[in-house]
Amino acid sequence: MQRTSGFNVVSVALGLAFLYLPIVILVIYSFNASRLVTVWGGWSLEWYRQLLRDQAILDAAWMSLRIGALSATAATVLGTFAAVALTRSGRFRGRLLFSGMAYAPLVMPEVITGLSLLLLFVAAGVDRGFWTVTAAHTTLTMCFVTVIVQSRLIGFDRSLEEAAMDLGCPPFKTFLTVTLPLIAPAVIAGWMLAFSLSLDDLVIASFTTGPGATTLPIRIYSQVRLGVKPEINAICTIIITVVAVGTIASSLAAKRGAVRRAREGLGVQV
Amino acid sequence: MSAPVRIKRPGNSRLVVLIPYLWLIAFFLVPFVIVLKISLSQTAMALPPYVPVLDLAAGWEGLKQFATQLTLDSYALIGSDELYLSSYLKSLEVAGVSTAILLLIGYPMAYGIARSPRGLQPLLVMLVVLPFWTSFLIRVYAWINILQRDGLLNDVLMALHIIDAPIAWLASDTAIYIGVVYSYLPFMVLPLYASLERIDYSLLEAAADLGSPRWKAFWQVTVPLSLRGAAAGALLCFIPVTGEFVIPDLLGGSRSMMIGQTLWTEFFSNRDWPVASAIAVALLALLLVPILVYERLQKRAIGEVA
Numbered sequence: 001m002q003r004t005s006g007f008n009v010v011s012v013a014l015g016l017a018f019l020y021l022p023i024v025i026l027v028i029y030s031f032n033a034s035r036l037v038t039v040w041g042g043w044s045l046e047w048y049r050q051l052l053r054d055q056a057i058l059d060a061a062w063m064s065l066r067i068g069a070l071s072a073t074a075a076t077v078l079g080t081f082a083a084v085a086l087t088r089s090g091r092f093r094g095r096l097l098f099s100g101m102a103y104a105p106l107v108m109p110e111v112i113t114g115l116s117l118l119l120l121f122v123a124a125g126v127d128r129g130f131w132t133v134t135a136a137h138t139t140l141t142m143c144f145v146t147v148i149v150q151s152r153l154i155g156f157d158r159s160l161e162e163a164a165m166d167l168g169c170p171p172f173k174t175f176l177t178v179t180l181p182l183i184a185p186a187v188i189a190g191w192m193l194a195f196s197l198s199l200d201d202l203v204i205a206s207f208t209t210g211p212g213a214t215t216l217p218i219r220i221y222s223q224v225r226l227g228v229k230p231e232i233n234a235i236c237t238i239i240i241t242v243v244a245v246g247t248i249a250s251s252l253a254a255k256r257g258a259v260r261r262a263r264e265g266l267g268v269q270v
Numbered sequence: 271m272s273a274p275v276r277i278k279r280p281g282n283s284r285l286v287v288l289i290p291y292l293w294l295i296a297f298f299l300v301p302f303v304i305v306l307k308i309s310l311s312q313t314a315m316a317l318p319p320y321v322p323v324l325d326l327a328a329g330w331e332g333l334k335q336f337a338t339q340l341t342l343d344s345y346a347l348i349g350s351d352e353l354y355l356s357s358y359l360k361s362l363e364v365a366g367v368s369t370a371i372l373l374l375i376g377y378p379m380a381y382g383i384a385r386s387p388r389g390l391q392p393l394l395v396m397l398v399v400l401p402f403w404t405s406f407l408i409r410v411y412a413w414i415n416i417l418q419r420d421g422l423l424n425d426v427l428m429a430l431h432i433i434d435a436p437i438a439w440l441a442s443d444t445a446i447y448i449g450v451v452y453s454y455l456p457f458m459v460l461p462l463y464a465s466l467e468r469i470d471y472s473l474l475e476a477a478a479d480l481g482s483p484r485w486k487a488f489w490q491v492t493v494p495l496s497l498r499g500a501a502a503g504a505l506l507c508f509i510p511v512t513g514e515f516v517i518p519d520l521l522g523g524s525r526s527m528m529i530g531q532t533l534w535t536e537f538f539s540n541r542d543w544p545v546a547s548a549i550a551v552a553l554l555a556l557l558l559v560p561i562l563v564y565e566r567l568q569k570r571a572i573g574e575v576a
Contacts, residue, residue: 008385011378012394018375019401019455022412025422029415082290089287098287101294103565107506109513109557111530112550115537116301119547122318123304139297142290147568193403200405203515207537217407224411224520228418236408243404251396 023240030233047234057235060219064199067130067215071137072194078138079145079194080187084175086146087153105143113140114207121208128210136208137198144197145190152186153179185254192250196243302554309547310340320543344548354532354549358556361529364443364518365511368450369504375451376458376503381492383459384466395463402456410449410520417445417521441523449517454510458503464571465499466492498567505564509557529553 030048034041051057082102085092105113117136121128160182164174180187202217209218216235223232311320321339348354383394401409416422417439424436439445469492477487515530522528527535529549537546 005385007378008382010382012382012386015375015379015382015455015459016394016397018452019398022409022416022452023401023404026408026412026415078290078293081286082294085287085290092287094291097299098291098294099569100565101298102290103568104561105298106568107509107561107564109510109530109553111513111515111533112305112554115533115546115550116305117297119304119308119543120297120301135297139293142293146290196403200407202407217405220407220411221516224407224414228411228414232411233415236405236411239408240404244400247396247400247403 026233027237027240030230030237032230032233035230047230048238050231051234051238054231056214057216057219057231060214060216061235063130063213064216067134067137067205068195068198071134071141071198072191074134074138075140075142075194076145076187076191079142079190080149080183082142082146083149083153084179087150102143102146105140106147110201110203114204117204118207128208129213132208132210133205133213133215136204137194137201140201140204141194141197144193145187148190148193149183149186152183156182188250189254192246199239305547305550308543309344309551310342311544311547312339312341312343313542313544318543319541344544345552347545348548348552354529357527357529357532358552360526361512361514362556364446364450364514364528365508368447368454368511369508371447371451372454372458372507373500373504376455376462377496377500379455380459380462380466380499383463384469385471391467395460398456398459398463406453407516409453410517413445413449413452413521414440417448440521443522445521446518446528449521450511450514453517454507457506461502461506462496462499465496465502469495498570502564502567502571505560505567509560509564512557513553 031043031045032039032041033044033046082098086099086102114136117132117139118128121132126132161174161178164178165171169177200217201215202221205215206218206221209215216239220232220235223229308320313319314321379398383391383398386394414421419436419438419440421439423439424433427433428436473491474484474487477491478484482490513530514528515534518528518531519534522531533546533549533553536542536549
């Protein structure tokens with residue numbers, strides 16, 4: 001029996017208000033006509049116009065999108081492999097070290113990860129820039145993919161894979177044609193999370209970047225340190241909108257996919 | 271038709287282990303060894319700015335000479351200088367207090383979601399997760415809008431005649447706590463919800479039928495069953511907050527720094543790589559136990575350890 005008490009409703013409502021109010025205020029202020037952030041001067045798109053003329057911000061955004069897409073893709077492949085290894089490979093030599101390394105970046109303070117990766121790149125004599133940030137973000141985000149994919153792998157019926165293998169399907173083909181479609185929603189969710197984490201990261205990117213590879217958070221951070229600016233409100237509003245639309249659309253798609261699969265599943269059984 | 275043949279573990283399943291394994295060794299393990307090594311080096315006006323530099327070409331003699339030049343100077347410095355010690359303590363204090371506040375705010379929220387109608391729960395969970403997907407930096411920045419001297423909070427408080435003159439919210443510990451609690455709330459609510467949602471609430475009805483008051487049933491049934499979620503949420507907040515840089519840098523004052531800021535300053539402003547590395551190693555040592563406990567909980571949640 002579910003019972004909804006007043007206390008429960010109030011605590012959820014207050015918590016959500018706390019989470020959303022600052023974001024809503026930020027969005028409203030981005031349409032403020034006044035240069036002074038705190039004085040309301042009517043609605044205006046002025047700051048969005050200014051933003052489109054700010055080449056440095058646009059370049060940084062493009063840089064972040066490229067790093068995000070590339071590192072998320074690499075992290076998804078590596079993270080999915082790691083998840084499969086941890087759930088399907090049973091015991092193998094060095095498993096303890098492997099699982100330790102697979103989860104640790106989840107909670108590792110960013111300053112430590114950033115510093116250690118920078119020192120690695122210096123020791124290896126690599127020029128810092130696009131590729132070093134991409135490698136750093138791949139390392140940071142693959143563990144999130146691992147956790148998401150692993151929880152999905154544990155939840156599903158292994159007999160399908162075994163049936164395919166028993167019928168002579170080679171293991172790699174089994175993975176591609178049976179396992180991968182089943183875990184696809186988790187793989188996609190993992191990619192999206194990796195992408196948004198990469199887009200978001202300031203600390204690790206600051207350590208591992210070099211000349212000519214300024215990402216959007218680094219650019220925003222250097223502006224924010226000088227004080228609140230309406231243009232920053234505008235770029236933040238754009239990012240929030242894109243992320244919100246992407247998240248809602250993908251979760252709706254996942255839901256529809258789940259419903260369809262459930263129907264097909266029933267059809268097979270009948 | 272022959273009987274189905276068990277196919278033995280194939281070669282490319284080894285590759286599935288090997289590729290991520292090698293990546294993590296190269297980009298996670300090796301970097302730590304390098305940090306450890308540089309924390310034992312000395313600062314130098316050179317490129318890279320530390321000595322000794324390991325010269326593998328010099329062979330065994332080079333290695334011996336390298337080993338004799340290693341020093342514990344950086345550790346002696348962070349152990350003796352008040353600045354570093356107070357940074358570590360401040361970080362632990364901020365992480366501890368804000369984790370407690372997060373539990374106090376997050377528990378009722380997670381409980382409320384877990385007891386809401388089944389159909390509503392996915393939507394509520396998504397509403398909690400959504401801010402986590404939007405940029406961390408943006409969410410901290412949003413609070414500067416609100417907390418600055420002529421910002422919204424002071425305007426509202428003055429309009430309500432609660433205060434007469436604007437309060438300097440920014441550059442204070444209060445602002446750090448607001449920023450930390452705000453940014454980490456989803457990390458607390460989600461594991462708590464996951465454990466609260468699994469509880470069989472007919473247990474509470476049974477307790478009520480047997481005459482237990484509601485608060486007592488909650489304390490003796492619900493709380494113990496949600497302890498694992500609470501522990502996971504607390505660690506998921508406590509560990510990263512201890513090393514937090516962005517929040518104290520943007521919202522906090524300049525009088526006392528958290529250890530993440532101190533490391534950042536040593537590295538970027540003072541260009542003292544050995545001291546920055548020693549701070550990182552000491553921070554990691556400080557967090558090793560919480561990290562190991564967290565990993566154990568994570569593996570258990572995922573069903574690896576019974």
